[in-house]
Amino acid sequence: MNNYLLKITFLGTEYHGWQKQKNALTVSEALETAVKNALGVSVSLKGCGRTDAGVHAINYYCSFTADINIAPESLRLALNSVLPKDIAVKKAFTVPKDFHARFSATEKEYIYKIYPSKTHNPFYENRVLNYKYPIDINKLNEAAALFVGTHDFSSFSATGSSVKDKVRTIYLSEFTQKGDIIEYRVRGNGFLYNMVRILVGTALKYNEGKITLSDIESLFNGYNRSLAGKTVSGAGLYLNDVWYGEEIF
Amino acid sequence: MNNYLLKITFLGTEYHGWQKQKNALTVSEALETAVKNALGVSVSLKGCGRTDAGVHAINYYCSFTADINIAPESLRLALNSVLPKDIAVKKAFTVPKDFHARFSATEKEYIYKIYPSKTHNPFYENRVLNYKYPIDINKLNEAAALFVGTHDFSSFSATGSSVKDKVRTIYLSEFTQKGDIIEYRVRGNGFLYNMVRILVGTALKYNEGKITLSDIESLFNGYNRSLAGKTVSGAGLYLNDVWYGEEIF
Numbered sequence: 001m002n003n004y005l006l007k008i009t010f011l012g013t014e015y016h017g018w019q020k021q022k023n024a025l026t027v028s029e030a031l032e033t034a035v036k037n038a039l040g041v042s043v044s045l046k047g048c049g050r051t052d053a054g055v056h057a058i059n060y061y062c063s064f065t066a067d068i069n070i071a072p073e074s075l076r077l078a079l080n081s082v083l084p085k086d087i088a089v090k091k092a093f094t095v096p097k098d099f100h101a102r103f104s105a106t107e108k109e110y111i112y113k114i115y116p117s118k119t120h121n122p123f124y125e126n127r128v129l130n131y132k133y134p135i136d137i138n139k140l141n142e143a144a145a146l147f148v149g150t151h152d153f154s155s156f157s158a159t160g161s162s163v164k165d166k167v168r169t170i171y172l173s174e175f176t177q178k179g180d181i182i183e184y185r186v187r188g189n190g191f192l193y194n195m196v197r198i199l200v201g202t203a204l205k206y207n208e209g210k211i212t213l214s215d216i217e218s219l220f221n222g223y224n225r226s227l228a229g230k231t232v233s234g235a236g237l238y239l240n241d242v243w244y245g246e247e248i249f
Numbered sequence: 250m251n252n253y254l255l256k257i258t259f260l261g262t263e264y265h266g267w268q269k270q271k272n273a274l275t276v277s278e279a280l281e282t283a284v285k286n287a288l289g290v291s292v293s294l295k296g297c298g299r300t301d302a303g304v305h306a307i308n309y310y311c312s313f314t315a316d317i318n319i320a321p322e323s324l325r326l327a328l329n330s331v332l333p334k335d336i337a338v339k340k341a342f343t344v345p346k347d348f349h350a351r352f353s354a355t356e357k358e359y360i361y362k363i364y365p366s367k368t369h370n371p372f373y374e375n376r377v378l379n380y381k382y383p384i385d386i387n388k389l390n391e392a393a394a395l396f397v398g399t400h401d402f403s404s405f406s407a408t409g410s411s412v413k414d415k416v417r418t419i420y421l422s423e424f425t426q427k428g429d430i431i432e433y434r435v436r437g438n439g440f441l442y443n444m445v446r447i448l449v450g451t452a453l454k455y456n457e458g459k460i461t462l463s464d465i466e467s468l469f470n471g472y473n474r475s476l477a478g479k480t481v482s483g484a485g486l487y488l489n490d491v492w493y494g495e496e497i498f
Binding site: 009010011056080085086087088089090119120121122123125127 | 258259260305329334335336337338339368369370371372374376
């Protein structure tokens with residue numbers, strides 16, 4: 001038995017996220033079908049985390065064990081030749097048997113893209129949030145700076161999540177102008193369900209003058225989902241990378 | 250009667266080009282439907298040129314006359330509110346009655362995008378040509394430099410075109426590295442059917458060592474469609490802008 005790790009990238013528009021579901025096409029299902037078609041084996045992929053419908057990945061990691069012996073680069077080429085064009089394997093590795101794409105992860109980084117304009121841009125559709133109000137990037141960064149550190153992020157999590165420990169540490173949280181797009185980059189040791197989308201929604205709520213900085217600070221001291229911002233569209237969200245301790249993939 | 254000029258942008262993936270056709274969705278048809286839905290009038294749009302299926306436009310110009318009196322900015326907003334998300338009106342103008350988006354044009358500029366990689370990129374699908382061979386950008390520019398000037402471009406035109414005068418003047422023809430994409434920019438007083446795609450195909454043929462620079466020069470002196478390069482995919486092609494003499498839109 002070998003444990004294979006795949007570093008993949010995907011455009012999430014056509015998928016109902018990563019995780020297998022009934023009656024909905026997901027990225028893991030498309031990839032398992034590709035493994036079956038390319039290698040003739042049925043595998044169960046373990047992903048580095050769930051992603052929501054329409055969310056994209058610059059780098060996503062998943063692993064599977066199988067009783068096959070194929071060189072990683074041959075595996076990569078075989079999968080790319082049968083995968084749909086909106087998913088690609090960037091690299092393949094063999095990893096120790098106890099490696100798990102989710103539990104072995106130590107840090108994750110997401111990017112969220114915002115296009116501030118009253119007119120929609122056809123090339124950004126399903127890829128960037130079209131935000132119709134004026135943006136003050138300095139205000140966004142005032143809010144973003146508050147997210148850095150170790151906090152209870154309950155107020156920034158979708159209701160109904162079963163995760164109990166809602167304390168996470170954020171290392172980087174910053175909005176940057178990139179051409180006509182504003183890019184939010186956030187890196188931490190873990191993220192709650194919908195957390196990045198609610199962090200962005202909260203920074204935008206502050207930009208609109210509907211919440212103060214001390215309101216935002218108060219959210220860490222007591223649960224108040226409605227005071228935090230709304231969950232912005234998944235279409236602007238990209239998993240950018242995942243770190244695995246000493247390992248570099 | 251007013252003559253309105255629209256500066257639009259579109260992602261061409263879902264369309265069979267600009268020009269109206271039976272049994273195929275085209276950009277002009279989508280836009281005429283939007284005018285009908287927004288203003289209640291049936292108009293006949295005159296475009297700045299045909300574009301092929303799957304070809305995109307950063308800036309495309311079209312005009313229509315109608316017995317209405319609406320301020321250009323109101324027209325723009327009304328159309329954007331009913332247009333499909335892959336088409337947007339960037340600006341609207343009133344122009345003199347004799348203005349024609351195609352016949353009044355004095356120069357046009359196209360961009361062609363190439364992603365040189367053995368692995369496909371999900372985010373570039375339908376937008377950038379995935380070219381699987383190694384690229385030497387200096388070689389591409391050696392070929393591109395030959396296209397500048399006034400030449401008979403018959404060999405760089407699709408067969409079956411009814412246009413008689415095949416002499417055109419190219420002012421700018423250059424490949425530039427932009428991140429992981431190679432961008433070809435070409436500006437001229439006019440272009441034959443498929444001409445930009447064949448110019449790019451010819452530069453790539455030279456890059457692959459299958460044609461010499463003197464072969465390319467000889468193409469201007471006698472028709473030889475098969476010696477020129479193949480017609481590369483329309484999905485990498487963007488109409489970038491059109492000039493109208495003294496007028497700036």
